[in-house]
Amino acid sequence: MIFFNKTVKNAERTTNELLSSNEWLIKYFEEVAKLSSELISLKDNNDLLINSVVDKDTKFSALETTLNEYKSQKANLVVRDGKSEINKQYVLSGLKLLSEDKKLFNDEVLGKLTKKDQDSSVVEWILKSEELKNIENISTISSTNMQDIRNIIEKYFTNEGIVKRNASITRAEILNQLNIANNNIGLLSAEIQTTVSNLINPLKAKIDSTKILEISSFLNVNNKKVEYENMFALNDECENIIKNTALINFEKFGSLISKATQIFANDKSLNIELQNFENVQIKEKIKTFNNTDLTMLNKFFGLNNDWTKINEFASSDKVNLSSLKIGDEYLNKRQLFINKFFEGWENVSTFAKKIKNEVAPFIANSIEQLKNKFETNNFLSSSSLLDLSAKSESYNSLFNSANEFKSKLPLITFSNMDSLFELLTQLINLNNSEKSLNSLFASFITNELKSKIKSLDKNVSETMKSIKLETLWQEIDTFANTNDLNFDEYTKDEYISQRNSLIDQFATAKNNLLQLKTKIEEKFGYGLERIKTYNEMLGVRKATLTNFKLFGFSYSKLEDQEALNKNLIAKDDLSKLKASKNVDEFFTNISYLNELITSDANNINIIKETINTNVNPSQLAPKLELDSAKLENFRPFSQLSDTVAIKDNLETINNKIQATNSIEWNADINDVKNSYITLFNTVDELNNKVTELSTLQIEYKNYLNNASDHVEQLRELGSKEHQNQSKNTEVLNKILNYAKEDYIDVNSKANFLAKSSNDAKLLKETFLKEWVKVFKSYDEYLKHKSSIDEEFKKFRHPDARHTYDKVNEIIQWQQKFIDDEMELIYKKIEDKTILWSQESFASEYSKFARDEKTLLVSFVKNLYNILVNQFGYNKMYNFEAPKYNWDRYNQKFTYDTVNILSRGDVEYANKSKAMEDAKHVLQGSLRPDFKPDLYRRYGFDNIFYGLQNKNKDLNSLLLNAGGKSTDENWGHINTQSNWLFSDDVNLNRDEIGYSVESSILKMEENSSLFILNAFFTLLSKEYKWTSEWLNSLKEIDKLINETEYNKRFELFVDMLAKITYANMLMILNSMQAQELQSINVDIPTSGDSNQVFLRKIFIKRAGVAKYLNVEYSHDLSNHMEKRTRNLSFEDRATQMCRSVNFSVQVNTSGDRIISNVVHDELNLPVKYNSGHIISTSGPFNYALFSQHNFSNNSNNIYTALFNKIEITNVLNSQKLEIKYYDWYIFLQAFEFKRQYGTIWREPMGGYTLMNSSDIEFHKWNDFYTQEKINKIKTYTPVTE
Structure with missing residues (x-):
């Protein structure tokens, strides 16, 4: 008992209470025993938690022993009246089992989870831990x-x-x-x-x-x-x-x-x-370092890529990590940041090392080498030539700064970006200073030495050669012609080498110039005496030569040479040469010597050159060709026989002068004087022959100018009254060329005077006027041809596209005839010989322009007008029809104009699309239930097959040949077959069947044809007949005239009109006519409007083409009685006639158009036959309604019709016969009204059911007037 008191609170009291609750306690202990037994069974199942129990076997054995004790006590219980009586031993064994089970399972097996550790167990921590919740919040x-x-x-x-x-x-x-x-x-x-x-x-x-x-x-x-x-x-x-x-x-x-x-x-x-x-x-520090010279430094030392990477790092976007949870996105962005940071850090570190270890030592050493070079050559001291002492202060400042920097270089360290940028700034300053001085040094050499040498006369080398200073001068000139250095183009390794080389070359050139100066002063004396002799000999003939101007002859160069000689004598260059003290003066004196030598050589050369320029054939020819003459391509003046003789004499004299050579430089002065006397005498002889030649030239020039004036008069005459098209201009130019050729075909003075008479001019003018008339016709031809191109583009219209290629072929075919005709005319002028006296020919030559207009108007415009305007898709197939509306106030129908198939897909409302579909679908039946989408595409929304009502396909019921239906109402019993068969003998039974059964089988065959077959057949036939008609035009191997075009277009329009009318008959006599229905009209059930308690909605149609005769088995009024239940259909007993009359033709009243006869009165012989095959009986209609297959408003008669259309194409005498089935919904009450109007019989005291509407129906010709019909069938050629 002590054990239990320790184990269970109030154990003794609890025990006593439990003893009084036998059943509950036994049940409780049994549940414990069951759990204990289950736990023992799990011992060896290798369970993770069970295996974690320390001394597992002992503890499980103890539980098993306790369980067995309990079971023993349980077995010893006394059973009375079917119930076990518990005792104290049983209870104690049960409590012991409870205690052992709890200790093993709760404390040992689950101990790792439930044992308290720092105030909470594992499971308690999981359920309450804030850290666990936090990690969910901060991570993914x-x-x-x-x-x-x-x-x-x-x-x-x-x-x-x-x-x-x-x-x-x-x-x-x-x-x-x-x-x-x-x-x-x-x-x-x-x-x-x-x-x-x-x-x-x-x-x-x-x-x-x-x-x-x-x-x-x-x-x-x-x-x-x-x-x-x-x-x-x-x-x-x-x-x-x-x-x-x-x-x-x-x-x-x-x-x-x-x-x-x-x-x-x-x-x-x-x-x-x-x-x-x-x-x-x-x-931020990288971004704020704004030293613009850093780019130059980076480029020079190859650090551009390094600095670009640093800038890209500095400009990179900040990765936002603060708002992200720890997860994949955070990891990716954090890693991106870390990678970029360390990459940037490494790039900056690498850049800093290169600056310190490569850039800084290079700049310091470069400046030190520069200093040594300048000191060796003593460049900064004063000098008479090429003095650099003015720059000594700048150079010394650079050398001092470089020495100071080099001494501090080993002590440089980097602690941050500021220290790096401080070093960069120092290096940039040193580098810029050194580069600046080098550039100034190079510019000094270029400006003070090279450019001055290059600016000297090109003959200076020859001058130096003549005075034996060629070698010394060549060294100076070679250096002067070396390329200028641009230090920005060199790498750092090339930079110092090129700079030092330039310094050495400059030093050599400077020494050579000093030696050259002393050599030149000795060469002036002899040259001055030679040029004085030339001036003396020229003075004797100066006046005569100056005034000789024929053929542009000029001796001014001889006077110019005299003046140049005087100038050289007066300048006293020898004294200046001796007194020169700087480079500019020295180079000037060199050019003086060259001028002196050149001028002496030119004294004789100028005379020879002047004569050769004036009379040499290559120089004199342009002057003889009469540049100022107006007429081109004339025979050159030099080719006239008179001219040739004089030119020969001139050539002989010139050869004599050109053979004269200059006296040697060291010859006696008297020999020089005699040579000039002989030369000037020969010049006088030549001038006399030139005077004779000038007189002949003036006469020839006057003839040419007069001829040119007349050609321009012809040009003006030929350019008037037309558009000057290139082809006409070409012909005009040919005529003018022929005129020119006639004028220039002369070889002597006598010949060209004969060709300038007035009679010759008049013949040319008359001939040209006739061609001007042809030119005007060509303008018209081009205008018409351009119009053809524009009009032909219209044939891309969807209603004409099917003719595009063939029309183009016909145009090109006819155009070829016209162009060939025109080319033959224009080729006439290409004959090399023109008969200037030819009589009038313009009218004959201009026929091609009239033919081009015929092609434009009579074919292209006419055909497009017919295809698109007169017989476009919306005229032939989707034709206009009246859309009726009921006018309640005026009690009549009105209508709007609509296109009959306008509910179709607008993309296919054209012949191109429709004809393309027709090619692919005409191979089989187009029964509406086979191709519903195709019917909707072309706007045949109201077409149906058999019975398809409210998305239900009841054809399996409706198209059932067997069976009868009974209608019983108010004592009337009416039994009929479901289908009524037509006995019309006019129908071909082999085509439609001989009974209801065989008729239905015929209609359900895969080869049966329906209205869309007929529709596409008309489209296909139009395409075929149109193509054949166009082919017939192309087969005409000649130009087609207007009469022929009109004759053929009349037949073409006749064919299209028949197709149009056949299509109208077909569609207006089909269910598609329901598209023309009016709005709904309420009909009261009796004449007394106050007693109207139920209204029946009828869809009133006006202008629907097809109607059927009906008969009623009894009065309509019998079915309009007021009843408390829903109104029965008043037309339920109505039946189709067994023989439906379709032999109705268009008459003067025009109220229906179905006919079995040819419509000759419209001059459109189209035969349309329509016959009734089968229709639903009244009882069958009611049976369908009563079976809820129809709504109250759709109790109709369903009728199958067989139609046949026949037309003949007079173009080729081909006949087209189209046969097809057509289903029709026949609204009974409405058709009764249509047949009998507003008259009402009241055999049973009836009701004025139909009087309230008092409808007046429109007739066929109310809308389809004679004027409209005439527009369909009449061919009216277009005008210009």
């Missing part, structure tokens, strides 16, 4: 797994971590679910660890490889070293937790969550701080 760790774990724990444990008692839950279920939860925790833990690893490992690898946390690192972040190391340590701890196999997942979960939460928070915080460091310490 799977919340589904987390919730599944919670759901399992909440099912079996309280919020305090105590196992819930529920006898209906087995131990196996609990353990299985907890194993599932443990596995889910494992999966969740793995996901968390993967996220942590993906977060930390790449970061740690980057930090380790770059050593960015070390104090010596450039741009280091050493102040965050401890925080990063702590975060890495937490990552290691997480990995160790996962690897610990001694603990189950439940036990490891809390520790893992706690450390992962810290890592997530630390990572985000450190990343944000690193971003701030990046922006403030690196990016």
Whole structure:
């Protein structure tokens, strides 16, 4: 008892109470025994939690012993009246079992989950942990797994971590679910660890490889070293937790969550701080470093790519991490940030090293070499030639700054971006200064030496050769002609070499110039005496030569040479040469010497050149060709026989002068004088012959100018009154050329005087006037041809496109005839001989223009007008019809004009689309139930086959040949076959059948044809006949005239009109005519409007073409009585006549158009036959209605008709016969009204059912007037 008092509160009292509750207690203990037995059975099932029990076998054996004791006590219970009586021993054994079971299962098996550790157990922590909730909020760790774990724990444990008692839950279920939860925790833990690893490992690898946390690192972040190391340590701890196999997942979960939460928070915080460091310490400072010369420095040292990478890094967008949860997106963006940061850091570090280790030493050494070169050559001291001393201050300043920088170079270190930019600024300044001085030095050489040498006369080398200074001068000239240096083009390695080479070359050139100066002063004396002799000999004949101007002859160059000689003598260049003290004066004196030598040589050359220029054939020819003459391509003046003789004399004299040579430079002065006397005498002889030639030229020029004036008069005459088209201009030019050729065909003075008479001019003018008339006709031809091209483009119209290619062929075929005719006319002028006296020919030559107009108007415009305007798709097939509306106030029908098939797809409302469909669908039956979409496409919305009502296909019922139906109402019993068969002998029974049964079979055959077959047949036939008609035109192997076109178009229009009329008959006599129905009209049930308690809605149609005679088995009024139930159909007993009369033709009243005869009165012989085959009987209609197959408003007679259309194409005598079936809904009450009008018989005191509407029906010719019919059938040629 002491044991139980310790185990169960108030055990003794409870025991006594339990003894009084036998059944309940036994049931309770049995549930405990069942759970204990189940737990014992699970011992060896390798369950994770059971296997975790310490000393498992002993503890399970103890529970099994206690269970057996309980069972023994249970077996010893006394049973009275079918009930067991409990005793104290039984109760005690049951309580002991309860205690042992709880201790083993709750405390041992589930102990790892329920044992308190730091104020909470594992399950209690999972249910209450804020860290667990937090990690869901800050990361994308799977919340589904987390919730599944919670759901399992909440099912079996309280919020305090105590196992819930529920006898209906087995131990196996609990353990299985907890194993599932443990596995889910494992999966969740793995996901968390993967996220942590993906977060930390790449970061740690980057930090380790770059050593960015070390104090010596450039741009280091050493102040965050401890925080990063702590975060890495937490990552290691997480990995160790996962690897610990001694603990189950439940036990490891809390520790893992706690450390992962810290890592997530630390990572985000450190990343944000690193971003701030990046922006403030690196990016912003890069952006604000605005030294424009850095680009030049980078280019020179090959650092452009390095600096571009740095700029791209500085300009890169900031990665926003603060708003993201730890997950894939965060990992990707964090990794992107880390990669970019370290890449940027490495690029900056690399750039800094190159600046310090490569750029700085190079610049310092370059300046030092420059200093040594200048000191060696003493360039900065004063000099009489090429003095550089003015730049000494700038050079010395550069050398001093470079020495100071070089001394500090070993001490330079980088601690941040500012220190890097400070060094860059110093280097840029030094580099710019050195480059600037080098550029100035190169410019000095170019401006002060090279350009001056290059500007000298090109004969200076010859001058130097003549005075034996060629070698010395060649060295100077070679240097002067070397390319100028652009230091910006060189790499750093080439730069110093090219600069030093330039310095050495300059030094050599300067020394050579000093030697040259002393050599030139000796060469002036002898040259001055030679040029004085020329001036003296010229003075004797100066006046005569100056005034000789024939043929543009000029001796002014001789006087110019005299003046040049005087100038050279007066300048006293020898004294200036001796006194020169600088480079400019020295180069000037060199040019003086060259001028002196050149001028002496030119004294004789100028005389020879002047004569040769005036009379040499290559020079004199242009002057003899009469440049100012108006007439072109004339025979050259030089080819006249008189001219040839004089030219021969001139050539002989010129050859003599050109053979004279200059006296040697060192000859005696008297020899020079005698040579000039002989030369001037020969010049006088030549001038006399030129005077004779000038007189002949003037006479020839006058003739040519007069001839040219007359050609221009002909041109003006030939350019008037037409558009000057290129072809006409070409012919005009040929005529003018022939006239020119006639004028220029002369070879002597006597010949050209004969061709300038007035009679010759008049013949040319008359001939040209006739051709002007032809030119005007060609203008008209081009206008018509252009119009043909524009009109032909219209044939892309959908209603004409099917003729496009053939029309083009016909146009080209006819155009070829016209063009050939025209070309023959124009080729006449190509004859090389023109008969200027030819008589009038313009009218004959202009026929081609009239033929072109005929092609334009009589064919192209006419055909397009017929195809599109007169017989377009919306005229022939989708023709206009009246759309009727009921005017209540005026009690009559009115109508609007609509196109009969306007409900169709507008894309197919043209012949091109319709004919294309016709090609592909005419091979089989187009029964409406086969091709409903095709019917809707072309607007045949009202066409149906048999019975298809409100989306129901009742053909299986309706098209059933057998059976009868009975209608019984108010004593009337009417039994009829479902179908009534027509006995019309006019129908071909072989085509439609001999009975209801055979007729239905005929209609259901796959080869049966319906209205869409007929519709497409007309389209197909139009295409075929049109093509044949066009082919017949192309077969005409000649030009077609207007009469022939009109004759053929009349036949073409006749054919199209018949097709149009056949289509109108076909569609207006089909259910498609319902498209023309009016609005609904209410009909009162009696004459007394106050007694109207029910109205019947009738769809009143006006202008519907087809109607059928009907007869009623009894009065309509019998079925209009007032009843409390729904009104029976008043027309239920109505039946179709067994013989329906369709032999109705168009008459003067025009109220119907169905006919079995040819419509000769319209001059459109189209034969249309329509015959009734079968129709539904009245009882069958009522039976259908009573079976709810129809609504109250659709109790109709269904009629099948057989139609035949016949037309003859007079173009080729071909006949077209179209046969097809057509179904028709026959609204009985309405047709009664149509047949009998408003007259009403009242045999039974009846009702004025129909009087209230008093409808007047429109007639056929109310809309289809004679004027409209005439427009269809009449061919009216278009005008221009």
